[in-house]
Amino acid sequence: MQDLTADAGRAIDRAPDGRAVDRALERALVLAARGPADGPNPQVGCVLVDPAGAVVGEGWHHGAGTPHAEAAALASADRARLRGATAVVTLEPCHHSGRTPPCSVALRDAGVARVVYACADPNPVAAGGAAWLARHGVEVRTGSRSGASPHVLDRADRLLEPWAAPWTLGRPWVTGKTATSLDGRVAAADGTSRWITGAAARAHAHTVRTAVDAIVAGTGTVLTDDPALTARRPDGSHHARQPVRVVVGRRAVPPDAAVRRGPGTWRHAATHDLAAVLDELGKDGARRVLLEGGPTLLGAALRAGLVDELHAYLAPVLLGAGTAAVPDLDIATLAQAQRWHTHETHRLGEDVLVVARRTERKH
Template identity: 45%
Template sequence: MATTAPAETAAMRRAIELAARGLGHTSPNPVVGCVVLDAQGRTAGEGWHQRAGGPHAEVHALRAAGERARGGTAVVTLEPCNHTGRTGPCAQALLDAGIARVVYAVADPTPDATGGAATLAAAGVEVAGGLLAKEAAAGNEAWLTAARHRRPFVLWKYAATLDGRIAAADGTSRWISSPESRADVHRLRAEADAVIVGSGTARADDPQLGARIAGLADAEVTQPLRVVIDSSASAVKPGARVLDGTAPTLIAVGDHTDATHLQGLAPLVRLPRAAGGVGLDIPALLTALYERDVRSVLLEGGPTLAGAFVAARAVDKVVGYLAPVLLGAGPTALGDAGITTLAQALRLEITDTARFGPDLRVTAVPARNDLPDLPDLPEEN
């Protein structure tokens, strides 16, 4: 790989920032940012992928750069695509614009879009990959996980007291977390393709599960698919808030369950029971969601559902909001996850901590040795 100029590193950091603007709007496509530098290394144009079916980041940046792109460098967070879908191949757009060098962060793992780097190199463009790869991959973690495993990325979110309780002994739970924490949860909802709860949460809380962002009108916020896992088809009733029409809803029921009373309320997906005979098969649910173009899931269910996802090793990230409150009794955040000894524990690595009002938000991911094998990302050049 050719030596990376400081201007290219700065441009890649900017491209990663731009890519984040697409979160919640581009699925099932990735979020991508691009900065075009002119032949003297000065910023000539910027762009990001704004919505699925719309122009890709490179096209937006090239349009902004105009003739200044000729002989310049395109710095992009993901390898330029090499196929024609709803839009044309970005590799060809870069060639048509006269770009002389392309620097990208992460190689495209999808078989239909990969190969852009090779196409550019074959046409005489200087190509370099791997710049700030880990940072760019982190911003695209949901799409990359879905692309590699053909299932949605799963983020489990919970709010608990400092002693790990999600409700008091009498069942009351509003509000353990602060308004600031709850606002952050709405951001997570707006960035996810789907939000999932189980029958216990549906019965106890009658949740609406929509996303509301301060300062934005409802029409400006992308709403997630609302998924209720209702094995026995007994938790969702006519008039439930999750059926209010503000966002699409999907009800998952057992494949041998009588759900005729739910016809017309919301679309249904029928799933087999889990291997242990309790609850529904989580991998089958994730496959069904992937086939519906869901690439990221926010799991907001109670301890039973969370335990089922952990038991299936289907949790990719955990976000816990810890409130400075003690209860001493009441349900805990995680139910039975099939872990009977410390040696079986799912070990996590904390990747971030932040304050939200009086609460502490802790973000963690499964330790590397608890993850399925993934291709190693190149180190920053």
């Protein structure tokens, strides 16, 4: 992807407006992805373009308590070149005073004349920046109104989906994980499952654990496999950030179970109502939840429509028999199949990770 700042003299408005917005939004998305995916705040990027069409500032949000993307971009720019500039942002500028001041006011005060944003802010506490800017003389446009391509707008939506889940879904964002052979088995006929995937895939799965707020497993998995459910490095040491470990099911968790040990906290939800568990986790502030509970828990979540993203680790192994990754979903014909959208693919040593999302494209 072209770095717009590599040629600051290039006039971004020489291209048609939609293409110019696409280029700026693409750059803003690259910047946004540099911010932390975990935590309470969204990943946001901002690009500032002066009236001559040159990129004069850019920024992204580095995490809770740090300047927002718009403020970081303004700080990087020559203030003299901001009068009449356009701010292209992946998320609607906030109009909220918390640990940082409102970005809407900062943009107006800097002399920005136009704001283009890809996604509206679903958080009622922070939303309202677009309307406030419009009332105070700043031209405001959505990305779609500015002619941005559906592809770029879809990328912006998908970057923000997990963070926005509490408002758009009313619960945390749920990722289901499988690690299977090429023929879809999570264990051989004799029940052995360690290890189907290789070291690189397992290390990646532990980095995913560091980015979620809670890991959920069923009592069946805890009693059979005795997982610790902690986030660990390849050398066995623990990552600094540990998700809450939640065991779901009515059977007792043994006193010596590995899930009881290690850093962080764990809890036992003595229920089969996964929706209620997710509701409680959401009330506690969890935004991202990872299901590592085996086929039974994953199947129940899929049947209930509670999985938003699937991480399918595929190993070049054939078993021919054994436990399937997903149990019966009451699908009788291909026309009833659950259809997902490929979001990302990664090569991890000899294995492949497919990340798929349920959500339909919006643009």
